[in-house]
Amino acid sequence: MKKVDYIIVGQGVAGTCMAMKLMQENKTFIVIDNHFHKASAIAAGIYNPVVLKRFSIVWNATKQINRLREVFGDFEKLLNKKYIYDFPVYRIFNDEQEKKTWLKKATTHPDLIDYLSTETEQLNQYNAIQNPIGSGEVLHTGRVDLTNLLADFKNYLVDKESFLDETFDYDALVLDDNKASYKNIEANRVIFSEGYNILNNPYFKNLPVIGVKGEVLKIKTEAILPEAVVKGKEFLMPLGNNNYFVGATYDRDNVNYENTTEAKTYLVDGVKQFLKTDFEILEQHASIRPTVVDRRPIIGPHPIYSQLICLNGMGTRGTMLAPVMVDDLYDFLENNQPIEKEASIVRFYDRF
Template sequence: MQQFDYIIVGQGIAGSLLAYQLIKADKQVLILNDETLPTSSAVAGGIFNPITGKNLDKTWLADTLFPFFKAFSLSLEKETHTSFYHETNLFRPYANEQQRKHFLKLTDEYDLDRYIRLVKPEAYSEIENPLGGLYTSSAGWVDVPVMLEALKQFFLQKATYQPEKFDYQALEISKNSVAYKGFKAAKIVFCEGYYASQNPYFKWLPFNPAKGETLIATIDNYSIKEIVNQGSWIIPLGDQQFRFGSTYIWNQLDWQTTDESKEAISSKIDKFLKLPYQIIDQQAGIRPTTKDRRPFLGNHPAYANVYVFNGLGTKGVSLAPYFAQEMLFFLEKQKDLMPESNIQRFYSLYSL
């Protein structure tokens, strides 16, 4: 029986970055990943943004997360000889005079100078911009499929990756170890994204999954390098291709694209994009969001060597590196997890 320190189930954003950090800490890791399942990571827009929402809310832990996330991403790019981190920043044109006044009031009230500056009208000719808008720095997007493929190749080179549909019935849990088929490990960590809803050990956690759809389009003569966001957003992908998004659907959790979402996104894009475009693809995924919008980290209430790292939701690309390190410290150094992320906050929901 092969011996490991950790078995990681799932090679999405959470599983990949936790496995990577464990391997860099000289731990013997086995990653089991079901390659037959569709995943939200494979179609994620990958936007990161320190200031979000209609009230210009600073992203939770932004001042800590974003410097760590940038340094980690650039280091990983260098090690894997890939390019997936794109700090293109973000422009929000005012939708109307009411929103302009609201945003200006918020920028006066809150200390946002580190991230936001005002943009004059008509700064961009390709979009409707009669009132100007807000420019947010430290924003951008991660090409998640490129990052995950680079990490998969890293894992294959280390002989730590195996395509495998996990069979929960085959997991044997003892006091000091777990066994799965021909493998044995001190600990197992489930990083299954949306599919945690089918995991008998963690399906009691209060996930609030949301389906999202995006469009891939071509636009001729569009030169804006920033992400533009006004109800829907445009991400420049390169080669005259762009991603439009996104929808949030809670009552139809499947992986099928719909005409309704295509129309919903297009109608919002049409309000501010002046140039014609052609839609060439449409994608759907299910985000592993949580009811309190905080991640799920920690160990099972009844099995001390069974863990979860999940619930990163819409901010997964910026949350994952930092919280993978927090999970590493928790697993290896017995460092306490912050209460906002520790699943102990939901232990009362668990019953044998």
């Protein structure tokens, strides 16, 4: 029997941040992942503290942004590669009223003053972008290159013999009073960070995780565009070499991993509303966001088997949420600190 402190099931952004935390705290662990449709690997990885529909602040935004920089900065140091790209997000205004609301919030709203710029003309120099009313700039935003980070970190774990490339077999899990055994591994706890696939986990399948399918495109254009996310009906994000990410759809009705022509058309039409230049579609991808009824993550122990731990519900914002949720979960598991009520699994214990 190999003995470890933790088994982590799922190496998306949540499981990856958890593994980093355990490593930094000198805990032993094994990560198990089957690479079956990681939402994290196709996500744009944008971090943005402002809800662009309503111009409101994201829950715990400042704490999340600060911690994100530290945690993904630690990955940069460990793997000796750049993953964090700072750039602004420009939100194209649909009408004068939106611009007025933006400017008012940018100057008077205590939570937004630090994040909304009052400059509205920055996109005017780009002929390829149509923005007759102007655009609002969100500050302290950017992107984490999760696709490469996850792949590089997996290789790192493989080298350390801390990674099993397989589908976790729930039938092979044996629970005794306060431990868990899986095949030839004995662990104090098993952390399940399986994203949307949590609904196939017999221990946590009753949690109210709702899949929201998202499709994205990678396009190529020769147009001169800003080093920034441009958000009109859809968003455009630079990937280097004249490649751009276009996203994303939100589909709660057809929740599967298939690329569809409907989504492709929808995204192309959406981007053409503000991008006045030709582009070539290079790739299309689909995955499923693990969202929760009340839009908060779900972390904490199973109500009966306290050695089984849930780390899920990262929803549409895993890049910002995962680092702080991992801290909170670790402090609960190792330092007896309470989990913030809003994110605690306890709020759903009546479903077990």
